[in-house]
Amino acid sequence: MINTVLLQAGGGLGLPQLLMFGAIAVVFYFFMIRPQMKKQKDQKKYVDELKKGDKIVTTAGIHGKIYEVADTTFLVETEGGGRIRFDKSAVSLDASKALNTPVVTK
DSSP, rough: OHHHHHHHTOOOOOOOHHHHHHHHHHIIIIIIIHHHHHOOOOOOOOHHHOOOEEEEEEEOOOOOEEEEEEEEEEEEEESSOEEEEEEEBBBBBHHHHHHHSSOOOO
């Protein structure tokens, strides 16, 4: 049994195996890498366009309104009037989109 496996593994890669690995790499790129790169690009664009007065949700789940924008941070005003400084990377695109969608009730 082990000799059979070793003989098959030692034969090298043929053209069908190379094509299969190439197909797997292409599928991996289009289903894993490309969507992640698009999501990162959208997140960066969203954070760059934020300005004073915009409502945001952080990755920690804190809701607030942007009070001040600095180079790499935001000063966020919370509901109680407190102000917290967050790094720009702490703003969640997904949760912020949820804030802007209208609620439909029937």
